[in-house]
Amino acid sequence: MSKVMIHPAGYHNVREAVDRAFELFPVPIAGRKVLIKPNALRASEAGEAVTTHPSVLRAVVEKVQTLSPASIVVGDNPGMFNYGANEETFTRTGLMEASLGRYQNIGLDSLKVDFNPDFMPAVSVSKIVMEADVVISLPKFKTHGLTVITGAMKNCYGYLPGAQKAMLHKAAGNPARFHEMLVDVYRLRVPDLFIMDAVVGMEGNGPASTELRDIGLILASDNGVAMDSVVAALMGCDPSRLRFLQKARELGLGDFDPGAIEVIGDLKPIPGFKLPPLGGEANIDNPHVQQLIESRVVLRPQADPELCTGCGTCVDHCPVSALSMKEAIPVVDPGVCISCFCCQEMCPEKAMALK
Numbered sequence: 001m002s003k004v005m006i007h008p009a010g011y012h013n014v015r016e017a018v019d020r021a022f023e024l025f026p027v028p029i030a031g032r033k034v035l036i037k038p039n040a041l042r043a044s045e046a047g048e049a050v051t052t053h054p055s056v057l058r059a060v061v062e063k064v065q066t067l068s069p070a071s072i073v074v075g076d077n078p079g080m081f082n083y084g085a086n087e088e089t090f091t092r093t094g095l096m097e098a099s100l101g102r103y104q105n106i107g108l109d110s111l112k113v114d115f116n117p118d119f120m121p122a123v124s125v126s127k128i129v130m131e132a133d134v135v136i137s138l139p140k141f142k143t144h145g146l147t148v149i150t151g152a153m154k155n156c157y158g159y160l161p162g163a164q165k166a167m168l169h170k171a172a173g174n175p176a177r178f179h180e181m182l183v184d185v186y187r188l189r190v191p192d193l194f195i196m197d198a199v200v201g202m203e204g205n206g207p208a209s210t211e212l213r214d215i216g217l218i219l220a221s222d223n224g225v226a227m228d229s230v231v232a233a234l235m236g237c238d239p240s241r242l243r244f245l246q247k248a249r250e251l252g253l254g255d256f257d258p259g260a261i262e263v264i265g266d267l268k269p270i271p272g273f274k275l276p277p278l279g280g281e282a283n284i285d286n287p288h289v290q291q292l293i294e295s296r297v298v299l300r301p302q303a304d305p306e307l308c309t310g311c312g313t314c315v316d317h318c319p320v321s322a323l324s325m326k327e328a329i330p331v332v333d334p335g336v337c338i339s340c341f342c343c344q345e346m347c348p349e350k351a352m353a354l355k
């Protein structure tokens with residue numbers, strides 16, 4: 001039976017929860033090479049809750065330092081296209097300082113490994129991911145328009161440097177296949193320990209929504225499927241409806257069934273938690289949820305002219321060239337767009353929404 005810890009915490013006392021996580025999930029670390037991977041989606045302020053909070057990273061680095069590892073590397077591959085240029089994200093989010101000198105640009109050195117040929121025959125993975133003896137994943141408690149939640153399993157998407165994330169969005173082509181592809185990325189290297197920042201979470205149209213929620217928790221587990229099941233339950237979403245959890249169970253990676261998970265702490269759904277439009281609401285209320293998730297693909301991005309600065313970032317990052325600038329505002333070709341959410345994720349002004 002998998003275990004998931006739910007521990008009350010604030011950013012001022014997060015170390016207590018981290019110590020408890022290591023007591024419950026004692027990963028052998030002495031003399032081993034450790035990768036600590038926060039969710040560093042993109043350059044943003046820590047208070048925007050787009051990334052793992054630096055207090056959580058700092059507490060984990062401090063803890064691991066006391067356990068005599070051979071080496072510690074802190075790193076992630078943010079965004080979609082910034083191959084080898086990760087420092088800006090780590091610096092602006094405060095994750096660089098919180099790395100206590102252990103930061104490494106893991107996008108600069110990668111290995112080619114076999115992948116599911118339904119999507120791509122091979123992918124390049126940051127070398128340290130494949131070489132680390134221990135991987136500690138630090139996901140953020142957030143919603144995601146395409147996968148409903150972005151938690152333990154989705155955090156592994158950052159194993160892939162550069163444009164491959166967008167290429168896989170394109171290869172997946174629709175939300176159901178995207179869910180399945182995520183599991184294939186997750187199992188490239190299943191992390192040994194997950195410590196999730198759920199002190200301040202994100203609801204609504206994540207993963208870069210402005211709707212934040214004080215939750216006051218740190219979660220931990222040594223099984224990402226079990227952790228994501230608990231995250232879904234906290235968000236008020238039935239985990240059995242999520243295709244990526246179904247596929248993970250089919251592959252023997254864990255179980256989302258509440259009867260197969262020992263929760264250490266208090267699991268109470270967060271009252272009135274806002275799931276993403278369509279994906280989330282469908283998962284709660286509609287028995288034909290998979291069909292509705294499929295229909296997510298009909299959503300198309302629309303820029304808010306009040307917020308859009310015409311910077312062109314979304315146009316540059318669209319993996320299928322579905323966006324072009326018309327009168328200084330991006331316009332989508334609906335016949336080409338694959339609803340991959342990359343433009344919404346990358347817009348620095350939060351001007352892009354899927355409608």
Ligand code: SF4
Nearest residue numbers: 308309311312314347
């Ligand atoms: S990235 Fe955002 S601000 Fe820049 S052009 Fe696109 S919608 Fe406008």
Ligand code: SF4
Nearest residue numbers: 318337338340341343
């Ligand atoms: S327009 Fe946006 S949602 Fe559509 S394919 Fe391009 S990046 Fe993805």
